[in-house]
Amino acid sequence: MSPTVVLTAAxxxxxxxxxxxxxxxHLSRVVLGVVVMSNGVNLLLxxxxxxxxxxAIVGPGGAVDEEDLxxxxxxxxxxxxxxxxxxxxxxxxxxxxxxxxxxxxxxDDVVHDAGPHRRTRGEAAGAAAPEDGGATxxxxxxxxxxxx
Amino acid sequence: xxxxxxxxxxxxxxxxxxxxxLGQRPRAQRAVSLTVLTGxxxxxxxxxxxxxxxxxQHVTVGGWPAGVGIGxxxxxLSALVLLTSSLVTLAxxxxxxxxxxxxxxxxxxxxxxxxxxxxxxxxxxxxxxxADLFNLYVGFEVLLTSSYVLLTLGGTGARIRAGATYVVxxxxxxxxxxxxxxxxxxxxxxxxxxxxxxxIGALPPAVATALQLVLLVAFGIKAAxxxxxxxxxxxxxxxxxxxxxVFAGLLTKxxxxxxxxxxxxxxxPQTLRLLLMAVALATLVVGILGAIxxxxxxxxxxxxxxxxxxxxxxxxxxxxxxGVAAAVFYAVHHILVQTALFLVVGLVEHRTGTTSLRRxxxxxxxxxxTAVLFLLPALNLAGIPPFSGFLGxxxxxxxxxxxxxxxxxxxxxxxxxxSLLTLYxxxxxxxxxxxxxxxxxxxxxxxxxxxxxxxxxxxxPRRTMVAATTGVVxxxxxLSLAGGPLLSxxxxxxxxxxxxxxxxxxxxxxxxxxxxx
Numbered sequence: 282m283s284p285t286v287v288l289t290a291a292x293x294x295x296x297x298x299x300x301x302x303x304x305x306x307h308l309s310r311v312v313l314g315v316v317v318m319s320n321g322v323n324l325l326l327x328x329x330x331x332x333x334x335x336x337a338i339v340g341p342g343g344a345v346d347e348e349d350l351x352x353x354x355x356x357x358x359x360x361x362x363x364x365x366x367x368x369x370x371x372x373x374x375x376x377x378x379x380x381x382x383x384x385x386x387x388x389d390d391v392v393h394d395a396g397p398h399r400r401t402r403g404e405a406a407g408a409a410a411p412e413d414g415g416a417t418x419x420x421x422x423x424x425x426x427x428x429x
Numbered sequence: 430x431x432x433x434x435x436x437x438x439x440x441x442x443x444x445x446x447x448x449x450x451l452g453q454r455p456r457a458q459r460a461v462s463l464t465v466l467t468g469x470x471x472x473x474x475x476x477x478x479x480x481x482x483x484x485x486q487h488v489t490v491g492g493w494p495a496g497v498g499i500g501x502x503x504x505x506l507s508a509l510v511l512l513t514s515s516l517v518t519l520a521x522x523x524x525x526x527x528x529x530x531x532x533x534x535x536x537x538x539x540x541x542x543x544x545x546x547x548x549x550x551x552x553x554x555x556x557x558x559x560a561d562l563f564n565l566y567v568g569f570e571v572l573l574t575s576s577y578v579l580l581t582l583g584g585t586g587a588r589i590r591a592g593a594t595y596v597v598x599x600x601x602x603x604x605x606x607x608x609x610x611x612x613x614x615x616x617x618x619x620x621x622x623x624x625x626x627x628x629i630g631a632l633p634p635a636v637a638t639a640l641q642l643v644l645l646v647a648f649g650i651k652a653a654x655x656x657x658x659x660x661x662x663x664x665x666x667x668x669x670x671x672x673x674x675v676f677a678g679l680l681t682k683x684x685x686x687x688x689x690x691x692x693x694x695x696x697x698p699q700t701l702r703l704l705l706m707a708v709a710l711a712t713l714v715v716g717i718l719g720a721i722x723x724x725x726x727x728x729x730x731x732x733x734x735x736x737x738x739x740x741x742x743x744x745x746x747x748x749x750x751x752g753v754a755a756a757v758f759y760a761v762h763h764i765l766v767q768t769a770l771f772l773v774v775g776l777v778e779h780r781t782g783t784t785s786l787r788r789x790x791x792x793x794x795x796x797x798x799t800a801v802l803f804l805l806p807a808l809n810l811a812g813i814p815p816f817s818g819f820l821g822x823x824x825x826x827x828x829x830x831x832x833x834x835x836x837x838x839x840x841x842x843x844x845x846x847x848s849l850l851t852l853y854x855x856x857x858x859x860x861x862x863x864x865x866x867x868x869x870x871x872x873x874x875x876x877x878x879x880x881x882x883x884x885x886x887x888x889x890p891r892r893t894m895v896a897a898t899t900g901v902v903x904x905x906x907x908l909s910l911a912g913g914p915l916l917s918x919x920x921x922x923x924x925x926x927x928x929x930x931x932x933x934x935x936x937x938x939x940x941x942x943x944x945x946x
Binding site: 318329357368372392 | 497563567570574577578581584586589590592593594596597600601603604607608610611612614615
């Protein structure tokens with residue numbers, strides 16, 4: 282294992298930027314933060330693979346011969362990274378759709394303090410604040426009514 | 430018979446694809462979903478029988494050498510939680526088919542409830558069967574991504590807001606998990622659990638502890654252990670009743686399962702014992718105090734869900750066969766009892782249109798059946814003898830007393846207190862919802878007497894919904910009868926888990942074939 286400074290610094294930088302974006306209230310910025318941070322983590326997986334080398338394809342036409350297989354790059358983390366990239370892609374698409382929907386509902390894609398806090402207060406104030414608890418229950422009911 | 434091991438995953442994924450194609454034909458979709466889930470129950474039952482009689486079943490998918498290929502293992506622990514989960518997913522599917530309105534009415538272009546639900550089940554199966562950390566990560570991602578869709582189904586304001594919190598927290602935990610996987614690979618050069626068990630022992634203790642902490646944080650978020658549990662009571666109550674029920678039953682327990690595997694199989698359980706004990710204590714106490722403060726039935730039940738995760742963490746922290754066996758038994762009980770409670774809350778909401786404790790009242794006279802269905806799992810949760818909740822708590826207390834160290838004694842006391850407070854919380858909910866008050870009128874002293882969408886004009890739940898709920902309630906009540914055999918299986922599961930050598934023998938031949946970086 283020989284960690285390179287460049288890779289390590291890139292991992293640190295990307296994760297730092299990602300964490301900073303994750304703390305934002307805007308869901309679209311959070312999604313970007315997830316993208317940046319997962320790139321950082323993917324680089325970490327690459328760094329975990331050890332030194333670079335030819336592709337670990339053995340045999341006729343392959344990149345390495347049977348005997349100097351040790352010089353080949355470790356293929357396993359590359360498979361991990363591919364999988365992780367695909368997962369991140371799906372999750373990013375969902376996150377963007379969610380922030381779009383939130384933006385349509387709230388005029389902005391800001392994540393407010395958790396709804397239930399307001400809901401609890403709404404409950405405490407009784408039926409005087411029907412737009413919170415009541416609306417939530419009714420909204421859920423309407424949705425279950427399938428009238429979408 | 431190891432061909433059976435990947436069967437639950439395959440069935441679910443196949444069912445997912447078929448139901449996606451049948452998007453316009455709700456009836457066919459329902460038939461496929463129910464068939465697939467019944468098949469998964471059967472396969473899991475056979476796997477459990479095989480794991481008990483013949484030992485752990487192991488398969489490496491695609492014929493790749495172990496260490497490179499994807500390994501799946503069904504030992505007693507995996508098979509037991511797998512069987513419980515598949516029973517729960519089947520019951521909840523029956524419930525939602527009975528409800529008949531979970532987005533499969535044809536108004537949406539593609540009816541996504543069934544495919545997503547089956548993908549969620551597939552993710553749960555992968556996570557339980559995974560024999561390496563990366564595959565566990567993939568299983569988590571499959572079930573989490575499905576759960577994002579299920580939670581925000583319909584896209585109402587409340588669900589999108591709850592979904593935003595849930596998705597962001599889950600994404601963060603997944604990134605921490607993936608980081609953990611990367612670091613484990615960098616330190617040991619493998620992610621196969623059988624291999625890791627030996628190689629982590631050879632690492633410097635500080636490195637091993639750091640790895641363990643990273644993974645515990647990731648799983649702690651998923652399991653809703655106290656400082657990392659804030660997301661759960663904010664998101665689950667917004668989901669549709671069957672979705673909330675299956676989340677409550679399964680998702681946190683997948684996190685608990687991962688903690689059992691990682692904490693007890695891979696690392697030295699004694700290193701972080703005190704930390705885990707403290708987390709268990711905080712989860713128990715803070716969770717149940719939160720439950721007492723709630724004025725909404727769903728939120729109350731969600732907080733008891735968080736609180737009782739603490740019992741399982743207590744068992745895991747104790748380590749040793751007795752503690753882990755008690756935790757496994759408790760997990761099985763908890764999967765069933767929480768699903769039952771969330772389903773009953775769904776019945777109440779279906780009937781009355783609300784879950785607010787201040788608005789509900791007098792339901793015992795109106796729907797005595799629902800009242801009984803609530804009371805049985807609720808008393809079970811609180812740990813009244815002779816229910817399975819009592820047996821689980823008793824096993825934990827005995828393991829704690831046998832352990833005898835001061836931190837175990839603190840947790841024993843906390844466990845008893847939490848049990849009593851749970852009884853208080855559910856008694857309070859019971860009297861507010863089922864006994865006191867006039868039908869359909871607010872009961873609080875400061876409430877205007879305003880008629881709500883009252884019980885009298887609500888539609889009675891369909892027979893299928895009641896039947897599904899009754900099924901889960903009967904199952905969790907019957908656990909008391911099967912307590913002895915179940916506990917002996919759980920003890921076997923604990924031994925499977927703790928005995929890394931045995932695990933290694935089963936999965937076998939990993940070291941010589943593994944890719945060395």
